[in-house]
Amino acid sequence: DVKVTQSSRYLVKRTGEKVFLECVQDMDHENMFWYRQDPGLGLRLIYFSYDVKMKEKGDIPEGYSVSREKKERFSLILESASTNQTSMYLCASAPRIQGPEQYFGPGTRLTVT
Amino acid sequence: AQTVTQSQPEMSVQEAETVTLSCTYDTSENNYYLFWYKQPPSRQMILVIRQEAYKQQNATENRFSVNFQKAAKSFSLKISDSQLGDTAMYFCAFMKRQGNEKLTFGTGTRLTIIP
Numbered sequence: 001d002v003k004v005t006q007s008s009r010y011l012v013k014r015t016g017e018k019v020f021l022e023c024v025q026d027m028d029h030e031n032m033f034w035y036r037q038d039p040g041l042g043l044r045l046i047y048f049s050y051d052v053k054m055k056e057k058g059d060i061p062e063g064y065s066v067s068r069e070k071k072e073r074f075s076l077i078l079e080s081a082s083t084n085q086t087s088m089y090l091c092a093s094a095p096r097i098q099g100p101e102q103y104f105g106p107g108t109r110l111t112v113t
Numbered sequence: 114a115q116t117v118t119q120s121q122p123e124m125s126v127q128e129a130e131t132v133t134l135s136c137t138y139d140t141s142e143n144n145y146y147l148f149w150y151k152q153p154p155s156r157q158m159i160l161v162i163r164q165e166a167y168k169q170q171n172a173t174e175n176r177f178s179v180n181f182q183k184a185a186k187s188f189s190l191k192i193s194d195s196q197l198g199d200t201a202m203y204f205c206a207f208m209k210r211q212g213n214e215k216l217t218f219g220t221g222t223r224l225t226i227i228p
Contacts, residue, residue: 004157031214040122042204042218050214058215090158100146100208102216104158 003027004105006091012111019078021108023091029103030096032074034058034066037088037107046089049074050096081112115140115207119219126195127227133180134190134222136205142166144210147181147188152202152221161203164188166210192224200226 007022023032031050035043035058045058047066055066063085067075074093078085088109092102116139126132138147149161164172164181171179176196180189192199205219 033216035218040220042117042119042220043216044218045215048215092158094214096214100210100214101148101160101163104150106157 004091004093004103006089006105006108008108009106010109010111012113013078013081014113015082017078017081017112019081019110019112021076021078021089021091021110023074023076023093023105024072025074025093025103026072027093027095027103028071029093030071031094031102032068033092033094033102034064034074034076035090035092036060037090043090046076081110083112086110086112115142115209115217117205117207117217117219119205119222121222122220123223123225125225125227128195128197130195131191131193132195132224134192134203134205134224136188136190136219138186138188138205138207140186140207140209142209146208146210147179148206148208148216149177149179149188149190150204150206150218151199152204153198153200158204162190195226197226197228200224 004025033048034046049068065077091105094102145166147164152158176193202221206216
Protein backbone atom coordinates (compact mmCIF):
# COMPACT_ATOMS: atom_id res chain seq x y z
CA ASP A 1 0.00 0.00 0.00
CA VAL A 2 1.08 3.52 -0.73
CA LYS A 3 1.80 5.48 2.38
CA VAL A 4 1.92 9.26 2.50
CA THR A 5 2.69 10.73 5.90
CA GLN A 6 2.68 14.29 7.14
CA SER A 7 4.81 15.51 10.01
CA SER A 8 2.01 16.85 12.20
CA ARG A 9 -1.72 16.28 12.47
CA TYR A 10 -2.34 19.56 14.29
CA LEU A 11 -0.13 22.63 14.51
CA VAL A 12 -0.58 26.00 16.22
CA LYS A 13 1.75 28.84 15.27
CA ARG A 14 1.92 32.56 15.88
CA THR A 15 1.68 35.27 13.26
CA GLY A 16 5.07 35.96 11.71
CA GLU A 17 6.59 32.58 12.54
CA LYS A 18 8.30 30.47 9.87
CA VAL A 19 6.43 27.21 9.52
CA PHE A 20 7.57 23.94 7.97
CA LEU A 21 5.13 21.23 6.92
CA GLU A 22 6.73 18.00 5.82
CA CYS A 23 5.41 15.20 3.66
CA VAL A 24 7.01 11.82 3.03
CA GLN A 25 5.92 9.09 0.62
CA ASP A 26 7.27 5.56 0.46
CA MET A 27 6.36 4.52 -3.10
CA ASP A 28 9.11 6.18 -5.12
CA HIS A 29 6.60 8.51 -6.77
CA GLU A 30 7.98 11.24 -8.99
CA ASN A 31 5.13 13.71 -8.49
CA MET A 32 4.22 15.38 -5.22
CA PHE A 33 1.65 18.07 -4.44
CA TRP A 34 0.61 20.45 -1.69
CA TYR A 35 -3.03 21.53 -1.40
CA ARG A 36 -4.94 23.59 1.08
CA GLN A 37 -8.51 22.69 1.93
CA ASP A 38 -11.00 25.29 3.11
CA PRO A 39 -14.76 24.90 3.68
CA GLY A 40 -16.73 25.92 0.64
CA LEU A 41 -13.60 26.20 -1.51
CA GLY A 42 -12.57 22.57 -1.88
CA LEU A 43 -8.90 21.78 -2.42
CA ARG A 44 -6.65 24.30 -4.10
CA LEU A 45 -3.18 23.51 -5.38
CA ILE A 46 -0.35 25.50 -3.80
CA TYR A 47 2.76 23.94 -5.38
CA PHE A 48 3.78 20.72 -7.05
CA SER A 49 6.97 18.97 -7.97
CA TYR A 50 7.76 16.56 -10.81
CA ASP A 51 11.19 15.59 -9.58
CA VAL A 52 13.90 16.33 -7.06
CA LYS A 53 14.74 20.03 -6.93
CA MET A 54 11.96 20.81 -9.39
CA LYS A 55 8.90 22.80 -8.42
CA GLU A 56 6.05 24.59 -10.11
CA LYS A 57 3.51 27.05 -8.80
CA GLY A 58 -0.05 25.95 -8.45
CA ASP A 59 -3.09 28.16 -8.24
CA ILE A 60 -2.39 29.88 -4.89
CA PRO A 61 1.40 30.02 -4.30
CA GLU A 62 1.51 33.45 -2.66
CA GLY A 63 2.97 33.32 0.84
CA TYR A 64 4.33 29.79 0.40
CA SER A 65 7.49 28.14 -0.84
CA VAL A 66 8.51 24.50 -1.19
CA SER A 67 11.58 22.32 -1.06
CA ARG A 68 12.27 18.93 -2.56
CA GLU A 69 15.80 17.80 -1.83
CA LYS A 70 14.99 14.08 -1.84
CA LYS A 71 12.52 12.19 -3.96
CA GLU A 72 10.45 10.94 -1.05
CA ARG A 73 10.15 14.24 0.82
CA PHE A 74 8.31 17.44 -0.12
CA SER A 75 8.23 20.34 2.31
CA LEU A 76 5.87 23.30 2.37
CA ILE A 77 7.22 26.48 3.97
CA LEU A 78 5.27 29.43 5.23
CA GLU A 79 7.92 32.15 5.38
CA SER A 80 5.93 34.41 7.70
CA ALA A 81 2.68 32.82 8.83
CA SER A 82 -0.46 34.92 8.72
CA THR A 83 -3.93 34.28 10.10
CA ASN A 84 -5.34 33.82 6.60
CA GLN A 85 -3.11 30.77 6.24
CA THR A 86 -5.09 28.95 8.92
CA SER A 87 -6.29 25.91 7.02
CA MET A 88 -6.04 22.17 6.43
CA TYR A 89 -2.98 21.29 4.34
CA LEU A 90 -2.96 18.08 2.34
CA CYS A 91 0.02 16.47 0.67
CA ALA A 92 -0.33 14.00 -2.20
CA SER A 93 1.94 11.93 -4.38
CA ALA A 94 1.51 10.19 -7.72
CA PRO A 95 3.56 8.02 -10.06
CA ARG A 96 4.42 9.62 -13.38
CA ILE A 97 3.75 6.61 -15.57
CA GLN A 98 1.51 4.06 -13.93
CA GLY A 99 -1.64 6.12 -13.71
CA PRO A 100 -3.19 9.46 -12.76
CA GLU A 101 -4.35 8.60 -9.25
CA GLN A 102 -3.02 10.80 -6.47
CA TYR A 103 -2.47 9.37 -2.99
CA PHE A 104 -3.14 11.68 -0.09
CA GLY A 105 -1.66 12.12 3.35
CA PRO A 106 -3.82 12.56 6.48
CA GLY A 107 -3.52 16.34 6.46
CA THR A 108 -2.15 18.95 8.84
CA ARG A 109 -4.61 21.34 10.44
CA LEU A 110 -2.67 24.56 10.91
CA THR A 111 -3.95 27.35 13.12
CA VAL A 112 -2.14 30.70 13.02
CA THR A 113 -2.98 32.98 15.94
CA ALA B 114 -8.58 26.90 -17.29
CA GLN B 115 -10.80 24.15 -15.99
CA THR B 116 -13.57 24.56 -13.43
CA VAL B 117 -15.47 21.91 -11.47
CA THR B 118 -18.82 22.67 -9.85
CA GLN B 119 -20.60 20.67 -7.16
CA SER B 120 -23.93 22.32 -6.49
CA GLN B 121 -24.94 20.24 -3.46
CA PRO B 122 -22.99 21.33 -0.36
CA GLU B 123 -24.75 18.79 1.85
CA MET B 124 -26.91 15.72 1.38
CA SER B 125 -28.32 13.07 3.64
CA VAL B 126 -29.96 9.75 2.93
CA GLN B 127 -31.24 6.76 4.86
CA GLU B 128 -29.04 3.71 5.10
CA ALA B 129 -29.60 1.24 2.23
CA GLU B 130 -31.04 3.91 -0.07
CA THR B 131 -29.48 5.13 -3.30
CA VAL B 132 -28.04 8.62 -3.57
CA THR B 133 -26.67 10.60 -6.51
CA LEU B 134 -24.09 13.36 -6.17
CA SER B 135 -23.86 15.90 -8.97
CA CYS B 136 -20.81 17.37 -10.66
CA THR B 137 -20.42 19.54 -13.72
CA TYR B 138 -17.22 20.79 -15.24
CA ASP B 139 -16.03 23.18 -17.88
CA THR B 140 -13.07 22.54 -20.16
CA SER B 141 -11.94 22.99 -23.73
CA GLU B 142 -9.89 19.80 -23.52
CA ASN B 143 -10.99 16.62 -25.27
CA ASN B 144 -8.75 14.17 -23.46
CA TYR B 145 -9.00 14.07 -19.68
CA TYR B 146 -9.80 12.12 -16.54
CA LEU B 147 -12.58 12.66 -14.04
CA PHE B 148 -12.48 11.41 -10.47
CA TRP B 149 -14.56 11.10 -7.36
CA TYR B 150 -12.57 11.22 -4.13
CA LYS B 151 -13.93 10.43 -0.67
CA GLN B 152 -12.74 12.04 2.57
CA PRO B 153 -14.22 10.32 5.66
CA PRO B 154 -14.30 12.33 8.89
CA SER B 155 -10.75 12.74 10.23
CA ARG B 156 -9.42 10.23 7.72
CA GLN B 157 -7.38 10.32 4.54
CA MET B 158 -8.78 11.17 1.14
CA ILE B 159 -9.12 8.11 -1.07
CA LEU B 160 -10.08 7.56 -4.68
CA VAL B 161 -13.58 6.18 -5.21
CA ILE B 162 -13.81 5.95 -8.96
CA ARG B 163 -12.17 7.23 -12.12
CA GLN B 164 -13.48 7.86 -15.64
CA GLU B 165 -11.43 8.40 -18.77
CA ALA B 166 -13.12 10.83 -21.14
CA TYR B 167 -12.45 8.77 -24.28
CA LYS B 168 -14.34 5.82 -22.81
CA GLN B 169 -18.06 5.89 -23.47
CA GLN B 170 -18.82 3.21 -20.90
CA ASN B 171 -19.57 4.52 -17.44
CA ALA B 172 -17.14 3.38 -14.73
CA THR B 173 -18.37 1.13 -11.94
CA GLU B 174 -16.74 0.04 -8.69
CA ASN B 175 -18.98 -2.25 -6.63
CA ARG B 176 -21.76 -0.02 -5.20
CA PHE B 177 -20.35 3.10 -6.85
CA SER B 178 -21.09 4.07 -10.43
CA VAL B 179 -20.94 7.21 -12.50
CA ASN B 180 -23.12 8.78 -15.14
CA PHE B 181 -20.68 10.47 -17.51
CA GLN B 182 -22.28 12.78 -20.06
CA LYS B 183 -19.39 14.23 -22.06
CA ALA B 184 -21.42 16.58 -24.23
CA ALA B 185 -23.21 17.98 -21.22
CA LYS B 186 -19.97 18.02 -19.17
CA SER B 187 -21.68 16.22 -16.36
CA PHE B 188 -20.22 13.55 -14.09
CA SER B 189 -22.51 12.32 -11.32
CA LEU B 190 -21.76 9.65 -8.72
CA LYS B 191 -24.39 7.11 -7.72
CA ILE B 192 -24.01 5.20 -4.47
CA SER B 193 -26.30 2.19 -4.23
CA ASP B 194 -27.30 0.43 -1.00
CA SER B 195 -25.66 3.21 1.01
CA GLN B 196 -23.83 2.25 4.20
CA LEU B 197 -22.87 4.16 7.32
CA GLY B 198 -19.25 4.03 6.19
CA ASP B 199 -20.17 6.08 3.14
CA THR B 200 -20.56 9.15 5.36
CA ALA B 201 -17.86 11.53 4.09
CA MET B 202 -17.01 14.57 2.02
CA TYR B 203 -17.04 13.71 -1.66
CA PHE B 204 -14.99 15.70 -4.13
CA CYS B 205 -15.28 15.65 -7.88
CA ALA B 206 -12.00 16.36 -9.68
CA PHE B 207 -10.68 16.91 -13.21
CA MET B 208 -7.26 16.23 -14.72
CA LYS B 209 -5.98 16.79 -18.25
CA ARG B 210 -4.74 13.53 -19.69
CA GLN B 211 -1.39 14.64 -21.05
CA GLY B 212 1.21 17.15 -20.07
CA ASN B 213 -0.43 18.20 -16.84
CA GLU B 214 -0.95 16.05 -13.77
CA LYS B 215 -2.70 18.71 -11.73
CA LEU B 216 -6.10 18.00 -10.21
CA THR B 217 -8.82 20.63 -10.20
CA PHE B 218 -11.33 19.97 -7.44
CA GLY B 219 -14.92 20.95 -6.86
CA THR B 220 -16.03 22.41 -3.56
CA GLY B 221 -17.28 19.10 -2.21
CA THR B 222 -20.53 17.51 -1.04
CA ARG B 223 -20.89 16.46 2.58
CA LEU B 224 -22.87 13.21 2.56
CA THR B 225 -24.42 11.83 5.72
CA ILE B 226 -25.90 8.35 5.86
CA ILE B 227 -28.63 8.14 8.48
CA PRO B 228 -29.05 4.85 10.34
